[in-house]
Amino acid sequence: xxxxxxxxxxxxxxxxxxxxxxxxxxxxxxxxxxxxxxxxxxxxxxxxxxxxxxxxxxxxxxxxxxxxxxxxxxxxxxxxxxxxxxxxxxxxxxxxxxxxxxxxxxxxxxxxxxxxxxxxxxxxxxxxxxxxxxxxxxxxxxxxxxxxxxxxxxxxxxxxxxxxxxxxxxxxxxxxxxxxxxxxxxxxxxxxxxxxxxxxxxxxxxxxxxxxxxxxxxxxxxxxxxxxxxxxxxxxxxxxxxxxxxxxxxxxxxxxxxxxxxxxxxxxxxxxxxxxxxxxxxxxxxxxxxxxxxxxxxxxxxxxxxxxxxxxxxxxxxxxxxxxxxxxxxxxxxxxxxxxxxxxxxxxxxxxxxxxxxxxxxxxxxxxxxxxxxxxxxxxxxxxxxxxxxxxxxxxxxxxxxxxxxxxxxxxxxxxxxxxxxxxxxxxxxxxxxxxxxxxxxxxxxxxxxxxxxxxxxxxxxxxxxxxxxxxxxxxxxxxxxxxxxxxxxxxxxxxxxxxxxxxxxxxxxxxxx
Amino acid sequence: xxxxxxxxxxxxxxxxxxxxxxxxxxxxxxxxxxxxxxxxxxxxxxxxxxxxxxxxxxxxxxxxxxxxxxxxxxxxxxxxxxxxxxxxxxxxxxxxxxxxxxxxxxxxxxxxxxxxxxxxxxxxxxxxxxxxxxxxxxxxxxxxxxxxxxxxxxxxxxxxxxxxxxxxxxxxxxxxxxxxxxxxxxxxxxxxxxxxxxxxxxxxxxxxxxxxxxxxxxxxxxxxxxxxxxxxxxxxxxxxxxxxxxxxxxxxxxxxxxxxxxxxxxxxxxxxxxxxxxxxxxxxxxxxxxxxxxxxxxxxxxxxxxxxxxxxxx
Numbered sequence: 079x080x081x082x083x084x085x086x087x088x089x090x091x092x093x094x095x096x097x098x099x100x101x102x103x104x105x106x107x108x109x110x111x112x113x114x115x116x117x118x119x120x121x122x123x124x125x126x127x128x129x130x131x132x133x134x135x136x137x138x139x140x141x142x143x144x145x146x147x148x149x150x151x152x153x154x155x156x157x158x159x160x161x162x163x164x165x166x167x168x169x170x171x172x173x174x175x176x177x178x179x180x181x182x183x184x185x186x187x188x189x190x191x192x193x194x195x196x197x198x199x200x201x202x203x204x205x206x207x208x209x210x211x212x213x214x215x216x217x218x219x220x221x222x223x224x225x226x227x228x229x230x231x232x233x234x235x236x237x238x239x240x241x242x243x244x245x246x247x248x249x250x251x252x253x254x255x256x257x258x259x260x261x262x263x264x265x266x267x268x269x270x271x272x273x274x275x276x277x278x279x280x281x282x283x284x285x286x287x288x289x290x291x292x293x294x295x296x297x298x299x300x301x302x303x304x305x306x307x308x309x310x311x312x313x314x315x316x317x318x319x320x321x322x323x324x325x326x327x328x329x330x331x332x333x334x335x336x337x338x339x340x341x342x343x344x345x346x347x348x349x350x351x352x353x354x355x356x357x358x359x360x361x362x363x364x365x366x367x368x369x370x371x372x373x374x375x376x377x378x379x380x381x382x383x384x385x386x387x388x389x390x391x392x393x394x395x396x397x398x399x400x401x402x403x404x405x406x407x408x409x410x411x412x413x414x415x416x417x418x419x420x421x422x423x424x425x426x427x428x429x430x431x432x433x434x435x436x437x438x439x440x441x442x443x444x445x446x447x448x449x450x451x452x453x454x455x456x457x458x459x460x461x462x463x464x465x466x467x468x469x470x471x472x473x474x475x476x477x478x479x480x481x482x483x484x485x486x487x488x489x490x491x492x493x494x495x496x497x498x499x500x501x502x503x504x505x506x507x508x509x510x511x512x513x514x515x516x517x518x519x520x521x522x523x524x525x526x527x528x529x530x531x532x533x534x535x536x537x538x539x540x541x542x543x544x545x546x547x548x549x550x551x552x553x554x555x556x557x558x559x560x561x562x563x564x565x566x567x568x569x570x571x572x573x574x575x576x577x578x579x580x581x582x583x584x585x586x587x588x589x590x591x592x
Numbered sequence: 593x594x595x596x597x598x599x600x601x602x603x604x605x606x607x608x609x610x611x612x613x614x615x616x617x618x619x620x621x622x623x624x625x626x627x628x629x630x631x632x633x634x635x636x637x638x639x640x641x642x643x644x645x646x647x648x649x650x651x652x653x654x655x656x657x658x659x660x661x662x663x664x665x666x667x668x669x670x671x672x673x674x675x676x677x678x679x680x681x682x683x684x685x686x687x688x689x690x691x692x693x694x695x696x697x698x699x700x701x702x703x704x705x706x707x708x709x710x711x712x713x714x715x716x717x718x719x720x721x722x723x724x725x726x727x728x729x730x731x732x733x734x735x736x737x738x739x740x741x742x743x744x745x746x747x748x749x750x751x752x753x754x755x756x757x758x759x760x761x762x763x764x765x766x767x768x769x770x771x772x773x774x775x776x777x778x779x780x781x782x783x784x785x786x787x788x789x790x791x792x793x794x795x796x797x798x799x800x801x802x803x804x805x806x807x808x809x810x811x812x813x814x815x816x817x818x819x820x821x822x823x824x825x826x827x828x829x830x831x832x833x834x835x836x837x838x839x840x841x842x843x844x845x846x847x848x849x850x851x852x853x854x855x856x857x858x859x860x861x862x863x864x865x866x867x868x869x870x871x872x873x874x875x876x877x878x879x880x881x882x883x884x885x886x887x888x889x890x891x892x893x894x895x896x897x898x899x900x901x902x903x904x905x906x
Contacts, residue, residue, distance in 0.1 A: 138868045139675040220639055273676050289682065290856030290864065291759065314758075317863065318851050320741055324756040325854070328748045480869070 128310035136315035141272035155583035159278035161261035184248030205235035307590035340398035357577035361562030380554035401560035414543035448478035690857035700781025709792025731786020740779035836892030
């Protein structure tokens with residue numbers, strides 16, 4: 079239920095909480111699928127081998143239409159449920175259950191479905207199922223993410239293998255959202271028991287769920303596409319990071335999908351039986367400013383706080399030096415990424431000068447942290463760096479999720495600064511384009527640019543989003559401390575592990591043993 | 593004797609009734625509406641209301657309480673708010689696991705405590721007694737989770753003799769079951785054994801000073817035989833008390849140890865339920881643990897009378 083708690087009208091909210099709750103869990107959701115032209119999948123036939131992955135935070139239910147937890151699509155999307163489209167490892171949208179064409183006005187999408195896809199219940203996948211799935215998001219889903227489908231005016235089956243979707247206005251974001259759980263295709267006769275019995279068209283089917291322990295996926299013999307290498311994949315859930323690490327060291331599991339505490343990596347280094355993969359995620363660790371609170375209405379104060387922070391020293395101290403500096407709300411895997419770390423460089427003298435210019439020489443700010451490892455440890459560093467430039471920081475920690483949500487995230491938004499990782503992909507619009515969000519950032523120019531980017535061509539989208547990212551950084555809408563790393567440790571002979579966590583799914587289809 | 597049993601049973605029932613009110617009251621008094629929590633804060637009022645009706649939260653508290661107690665008594669505690677799964681079967685599954693763990697830990701504790709405690713009492717004041725006392729003091733000071741981590745580091749990671757965690761039901765694979773049970777049971781049992789050793793020691797020391805033991809020896813029994821035939825049984829009364837009380841701490845220790853060893857028992861169920869804000873499940877687990885502790889205490893009370901005839905007429 080992680081994010082069920084929070085449910086904002088915007089997609090990002092759910093994921094924010096979900097991922098934050100685990101600290102990092104969602105980051106391990108590697109993404110993507112066979113690149114259309116890249117390396118071939120490991121095996122056409124598949125082997126009889128099995129694989130055990132160690133994860134954190136077991137889902138409470140398997141029904142992501144009713145529960146916003148990030149752990150559910152992590153396990154099931156791409157593997158059990160497929161969408162019409164999916165993300166590849168470069169973050170590009172590529173065909174999955176369908177190829178598509180867009181009309182010139184950007185309003186009509188025509189999807190040609192693969193002919194031989196079959197649900198694990200035995201029913202064939204048809205355009206009627208696609209219509210059913212899309213309409214079900216609008217009518218029956220209860221999670222806040224369902225708003226991603228609001229832009230759909232109609233979905234119709236032109237033939238059993240052709241689907242026509244009409245939008246109310248052109249939207250690049252809609253097609254992107256179709257790669258997430260919102261775009262999962264369900265069978266019309268297979269939604270009675272989604273909480274325990276998911277039915278999809280994917281390369282794997284759920285064979286066992288041992289609550290409190292593991293989820294077992296077995297290869298779907300009737301899969302329409304390339305068979306995955308492993309016959310059986312077990313997702314084993316651990317609450318305790320030490321137990322997770324020991325399990326890998328003792329051979330109980332083959333892969334740790336996300337190392338929970340980066341300082342724990344040391345014990346795996348220099349071990350020839352293991353490989354360590356370090357990549358990026360969508361988790362921007364944001365030092366949020368409450369734009370409703372008086373001091374932060376002054377750009378000089380916001381800039382002063384940003385320039386008072388030595389980001390590299392911070393990530394070295396509180397996250398073992400793992401994590402990229404980004405300077406705005408875009409991870410390097412997004413098409414509109416630019417290195418913006420020079421917009422507000424570390425300069426304590428400049429910070430002091432800005433505070434004087436703003437008449438805030440005796441400034442006191444409240445830093446209210448969620449009880450999450452990265453927030454509490456990095457919060458201490460932020461506080462001490464701000465105190466070096468003469469800002470008094472009152473730090474307190476709120477139990478996450480309930481207390482933090484009630485006091486910081488929801489009205490009355492009683493905070494000046496907080497720290498939380500926003501892990502939803504491409505989440506600038508809900509954060510910085512919605513003045514009612516907990517940040518209270520109200521910039522009409524940004525709102526307009528976001529609308530233009532959503533409606534424009536693909537090239538226009540990239541150009542405009544670059545401008546948006548620069549604008550919010552120059553306006554010091556928040557301070558981006560660092561990007562959460564994707565830290566994977568695995569047996570040395572496992573191949574196909576994604577370096578970067580891009581989408582919501584932990585893609586099992588590319589994994590193999592060499 | 594019968595009167596004593598009846599009085600004790602009465603106390604048990606009263607305690608159960610009071611604790612059920614406390615458990616229910618506490619969770620009902622928690623801020624936040626479970627239906628809203630399950631759906632998210634921006635869910636429509638309509639869907640929250642629907643879910644409240646589905647959960648039965650729109651009924652008066654007293655009705656909810658009576659239904660809940662009725663459900664618990666008939667073995668149907670309802671469905672989880674979060675996973676929508678039946679709670680009853682989950683409790684039964686998880687309780688089994690925890691009982692295995694607690695039982696194995698108790699056996700280990702007793703196997704350590706009886707010989708070690710008796711030896712310490714007999715060697716009271718000698719060097720070997722002091723060494724044993726020092727060891728048991730160390731055992732008392734180590735928390736079960738630390739013992740667990742140390743055991744994993746040594747026996748699983750370094751020596752690779754045993755798995756670092758996990759659970760296999762005994763019917764599925766008895767060998768794997770024992771291999772996986774060993775370390776968590778040791779982690780719990782070693783610490784409990786150390787505590788128990790100290791009680792056995794003082795109980796035996798007390799007994800050694802008793803007149804009847806001197807009499808037995810005067811009749812020609814060796815000190816060992818006298819202790820064996822007359823002493824230990826009397827020393828067992830306080831030991832059984834402590835063992836009973838320790839079962840409660842064992843259950844709580846299991847919560848921690850299950851987490852370290854990834855054992856899907858009651859403790860893990862409780863922690864997961866708390867993390868998921870699954871209040872009905874939390875309520876059910878807590879109540880089951882309370883019942884277990886109260887029943888154990890009741891049984892311990894009865895055992896006294898078996899072990900110590902003097903209490904039968906009390």
